[in-house]
Amino acid sequence: MKPGILIFFAFLFIHLNSCSQDLKKLNTSDVDKSKVKIAQDFASSFLSKAKNGGTYQFQNEAIAIVKNSLTGETQKLLYEQLKSQFGDFQSLEYAESWVQGAGQENLIVRLKGDFTKSNKKLEIRVVLDKSNKIAGFWVKPWSDML
Amino acid sequence: MPMKSSLLYNPFNQIAGFSSFIPGLIGLLVITWLAFITGTHYNGLSHIAFARDSEYWFFLTESLSNWFFIAVFMFLSGLSLSKSRIRAIDVWGTTLLSRLPFVITPMIRTLPVFQSFLIQSWQRYFLHGVYLASLIWFLILLFHAFKISCNLKNDKLVASFIISMVLAEICTTIFLKSII
DSSP states (O other), rough: HHHHHHHHHHHHHHHHOOOOOOEOOOOOOOOOHHHHHHHHHHHHHHHHHHHOOOOOOOOBOOOOOHHHSSSHHHHHHHHHHHHHHHHEEEEEEEEEEEESSSTOEOOOOEEEEETTTTTTTTTEEEEOTOOOOOOEEEEEEESSSS | OOOHHHHHOOOOOOOOOOHHHHHHHHHHHHHHHHHHHEEEEEEEEEOOEEEEBHHHHHHHHHHHHHHHHHHHHHHHHHHOOSSSOHHHHHHHHHHHHHHHHGGHHHHHHEEEEEETBOOHHHHHHHHHHHHHHHHHHHHHHHHHHHHHHOOOOHHHHHHHHHHHHHHHHHHHHHHHEEEO
């Protein structure tokens, strides 16, 4: 009976792992610093402009769906919600990077951000596609679990 | 031999007062330090979260409030229900010492493989399993701490233990949410 239970749990663990998306955390030495800089510059510029009452003007650094979703009006609305809950944006720092997809198509750059009303750091997540374009952008409470 | 094994779930026949308070306090500081470096939040009596997102003082506040509220409610229960003379230091010390099982999860998280991981991963299930085991161990220790330090028995003991736990959980959660 006991080996049966062990085998069951082994299958359960393997199954749960295989269900997860193709995500892999990069070692510090494997991280492309130039890509991290793209993500940091974008997030910093986006949040600083929103903080000062302006809006981020997209050029050619993001994919169409991101540009179309984050209109000036949406940016203001998002920042107001963020500000009411966590306060004004202060600063951000790099935390870690993950690659996503079988061919490692996307790079997930996780940054930690400080906000005036929050005693906890928030996650500022920027996703870059294969051509280093912004393919995703989120701000949410930090978790060590992705 | 039975004497030694009973130390794991009820050491309070041998250790109470200052002799439980000092090691308990050292244990709380060690747990807090490990929780801080690994980002293991004990944000409530029965809650755990994994996030390296706060300063040391926040983790210390979590540890102290988790212990403080339960100690206060247990002391008040003892004062109001027990016919014996209750010593505050016994309640403070034994409840502090009961928290020692919570050292295990952050200790495991010092290993690189447990530092950041996927939500659907064996690391998460393993850590929650370890936490659950340490929570059960903590509750057993806490129950004995309460029973011995407040000298309560039978229904009074069980009912006041449950009520103290519920009230402490509510107060701890509200307090910790207010400082985020």
